[in-house]
Amino acid sequence: MLETVALILVILVLSAGVLVLCLQSLMGAVVAASVVSLGVSVLFVLLRAPDVALTEAAVGAGLSTVVLALGLRKLGLWRIEGDRGEAHALVPTDRREREDA
Amino acid sequence: MRNLAAVLFIGGLGFFLFVLFFRLPLGAPPLVAGAAILEEGGETVGAANLVTAVLLAYRGMDTLGELSILFAAATAVGLVLGRRQLVVSDPEGGFILRAGSDLLFPLLLVVGLYVILHGHLTPGGGFQGGVILAAAFFVPVLARPRRGLDHGLLSFVEGLAGAAFIGIGLWALFARDAFLEPLLGKGVLGHLFSAGTLPLLSMAVGLKVGAELAGLMTSLMEAEGRES
Numbered sequence: 528m529l530e531t532v533a534l535i536l537v538i539l540v541l542s543a544g545v546l547v548l549c550l551q552s553l554m555g556a557v558v559a560a561s562v563v564s565l566g567v568s569v570l571f572v573l574l575r576a577p578d579v580a581l582t583e584a585a586v587g588a589g590l591s592t593v594v595l596a597l598g599l600r601k602l603g604l605w606r607i608e609g610d611r612g613e614a615h616a617l618v619p620t621d622r623r624e625r626e627d628a
Numbered sequence: 629m630r631n632l633a634a635v636l637f638i639g640g641l642g643f644f645l646f647v648l649f650f651r652l653p654l655g656a657p658p659l660v661a662g663a664a665i666l667e668e669g670g671e672t673v674g675a676a677n678l679v680t681a682v683l684l685a686y687r688g689m690d691t692l693g694e695l696s697i698l699f700a701a702a703t704a705v706g707l708v709l710g711r712r713q714l715v716v717s718d719p720e721g722g723f724i725l726r727a728g729s730d731l732l733f734p735l736l737l738v739v740g741l742y743v744i745l746h747g748h749l750t751p752g753g754g755f756q757g758g759v760i761l762a763a764a765f766f767v768p769v770l771a772r773p774r775r776g777l778d779h780g781l782l783s784f785v786e787g788l789a790g791a792a793f794i795g796i797g798l799w800a801l802f803a804r805d806a807f808l809e810p811l812l813g814k815g816v817l818g819h820l821f822s823a824g825t826l827p828l829l830s831m832a833v834g835l836k837v838g839a840e841l842a843g844l845m846t847s848l849m850e851a852e853g854r855e856s
Contacts, residue, residue, distance in 0.1 A: 537642070537645050578751045578752065581743070585756050
């Protein structure tokens with residue numbers, strides 16, 4: 528039973544890792560990287576390391592995703608659209624410029 | 629070329645994980661040095677969570693080094709992004725984001741403080757709880773970017789917590805002739821007020837990490853607001 532769960536998790540982590548490479552959208556790749564961290568943190572729980580799992584979930588899945596996303600914004604590769612609160616569309620900058628042209 | 633290297637890395641990681649799961653008995657620790665600590669750690673330090681016992685009692689010096697690495701990183705980010713007065717041009721978040729942040733803030737605060745205060749009893753400790761605290765204070769900034777966080781207050785909390793960590797270490801140095809040696813008696817194993825100075829150290833670590841990371845994320849976000 529435990530082996531089955533672990534096997535599913537390993538496949539999930541590996542496919543999310545491949546997805547990081549294959550995705551065209553950078554924001555999607557960041558989210559896929561956070562899925563990798565989330566899967567690995569569950570693996571740590573199965574390996575009886577709840578401390579490491581907590582760190583991995585907080586830092587790997589939470590903090591590093593935020594830092595990467597903010598880094599993408601800083602580089603201008605991703606930005607929040609619209610000047611009012613209601614109209615937020617998450618569109619990569621390059622595609623937006625193509626639509627403008 | 630870059631993708632090839634990454635694919636090789638993922639293949640290696642997959643191989644490692646598969647070998648781990650099919651060769652090792654799941655959950656049986658193949659430890660040598662850890663076995664001795666598992667044997668006597670609970671009695672020597674008085675902490676039910678042996679990971680915290682190792683981090684703050686056996687290897688407290690390493691934790692201090694870790695904190696200084698984090699401090700250097702946060703300082704470097706502050707240096708690179710500058711401290712000029714910023715005009716945040718980000719719009720206010722939508723209704724769902726604002727309501728969600730209002731709901732999440734108290735929950736994250738309670739979870740973070742719980743993880744910090746029970747670091748010597750349950751999994752977790754200063755570092756993990758501190759990251760959760762930083763997230764608790766960053767989520768409202770995400771929803772209402774104009775309000776921001778007081779960087780002066782954050783630096784004050786950070787400096788106070790760091791000074792408290794070193795102060796407790798020096799206190800132990802004068803009282804017991806060893807830096808960061810646990811003081812104040814061990815108490816009853818498993819009680820909230822046990823394990824001597826470990827909960828105090830864990831609180832200092834938690835506050836320092838939380839203030840540092842909240843300041844780091846907020847300044848990253850404000851730096852973007854200036855340029856767009």
